[in-house]
Amino acid sequence: MIKRDPHYIRTIYILFKKELAAYFNSPIAYIFIGAFLVVGNWLFFKNFFLLGQASLRGYFVLLPWLFMFLAPALTMRLWAEEKKMGTIEFLLTLPITNWQAVLAKFFSAVAFLAITLGLTLSLPLSVARLGSLDFGPVIGSYVGAILLGGAYLALGLFVSSLTRNQIIAFILALAACFLLFIVGEDFVISGIPKALVPVAQFVGLGQRFANIARGVIDSRDFIYYASLIWFWLWLNVKALEGRKWQ
Numbered sequence: 001m002i003k004r005d006p007h008y009i010r011t012i013y014i015l016f017k018k019e020l021a022a023y024f025n026s027p028i029a030y031i032f033i034g035a036f037l038v039v040g041n042w043l044f045f046k047n048f049f050l051l052g053q054a055s056l057r058g059y060f061v062l063l064p065w066l067f068m069f070l071a072p073a074l075t076m077r078l079w080a081e082e083k084k085m086g087t088i089e090f091l092l093t094l095p096i097t098n099w100q101a102v103l104a105k106f107f108s109a110v111a112f113l114a115i116t117l118g119l120t121l122s123l124p125l126s127v128a129r130l131g132s133l134d135f136g137p138v139i140g141s142y143v144g145a146i147l148l149g150g151a152y153l154a155l156g157l158f159v160s161s162l163t164r165n166q167i168i169a170f171i172l173a174l175a176a177c178f179l180l181f182i183v184g185e186d187f188v189i190s191g192i193p194k195a196l197v198p199v200a201q202f203v204g205l206g207q208r209f210a211n212i213a214r215g216v217i218d219s220r221d222f223i224y225y226a227s228l229i230w231f232w233l234w235l236n237v238k239a240l241e242g243r244k245w246q
Contacts, residue, residue, distance in 0.1 A: 011096055015104030016111075019078070023112050032073055033116050040066055040120065048127075055133070056124055060141040060213050064181060064206065067113075067149050072173035074112060075156030076166045078105045079236075083164035098240040102157070102233055109153045110146075117145060137214055144212030147225040148205060152177050154232035161239040181205045 023029040044059040082088035091101060124138050156173035163169050182188055184204015189197050201207065205228075208221045 008097075008100065012100050012104050012107070015096070015100065016107050019105050019108035020111055023074075023108070029112070032070060033119065036066060036070055036116055037119060041123070044123070053131070056127060056138055056141065057213075059120075059123060060145070063141070063145055064148055064209055067145070067152055068174060068177045068181065070116070071109075071113070071149060071152035071177060072156045072159075072170045074109045075153055075160050075173060076169040077160070078109065078157055079160040080164050080166045080169045084166075092240065098237045102236045102240070106154060106157055106233060109157065110150055113149045113153065114146060117142065117149070140216070141213040144209045144221075147212070147222070148209045151180075151205060151225055151228050151232075154229040154236075155180070158232045158236040158239065161236050184208075 043062050127133050159173040160169040183200050184207045
């Protein structure tokens with residue numbers, strides 16, 4: 001994976017800048033950001049004044065579902081477009097490793113997601129002016145959002161490496177993110193065999209995000225997200241190795 005060799009890291013950084021710039025060189029990026037902010041703010045403020053509480057809990061309950069659409073939209077083109085345009089063959093013949101290519105694309109997607117999330121900081125500042133806001137759960141929710149978003153993006157990136165059709169990549173990644181999020185929810189657990197309950201509770205992204213959003217910082221949740229991200233990135237590298245072998 002990431003080596004301490006400065007040249008290795010510099011190569012990732014160069015590829016990362018190229019991939020990140022590609023987002024902002026297209027109007028689609030600004031459409032994604034605008035739609036995310038408008039939909040999220042509207043859904044939040046629709047009930048905020050009715051509840052009369054200085055809390056962002058309602059927004060962070062919605063956030064995983066918004067990310068569920070945003071993350072596949074960000075990753076659907078990263079490998080699928082390379083395949084469709086035929087540039088993936090050129091990329092894989094460059095003096096770079098598969099890990100460098102995968103990490104550059106992943107970090108660029110995470111950076112774009114973080115920038116988009118950073119634009120929502122006006123929400124806690126506005127709510128804090130209207131009442132006494134507890135910033136502990138807010139900070140925890142933002143940390144959990146980055147981890148959850150990273151897991152979604154790593155999964156979406158892997159799915160994008162399996163097809164050359166961006167729409168198919170989007171739909172498959174959306175379905176996979178949805179399943180991974182709800183698998184640990186109570187209504188799912190109540191309908192599966194008891195032998196599978198521990199597995200579902202361990203795998204489910206939703207419950208772990210809820211724990212962090214409440215301000216409960218558990219190292220096991222961080223390790224889980226890091227392991228899950230590594231697993232999908234590792235599968236992505238293996239998919240590229242299989243293509244290069246072919």
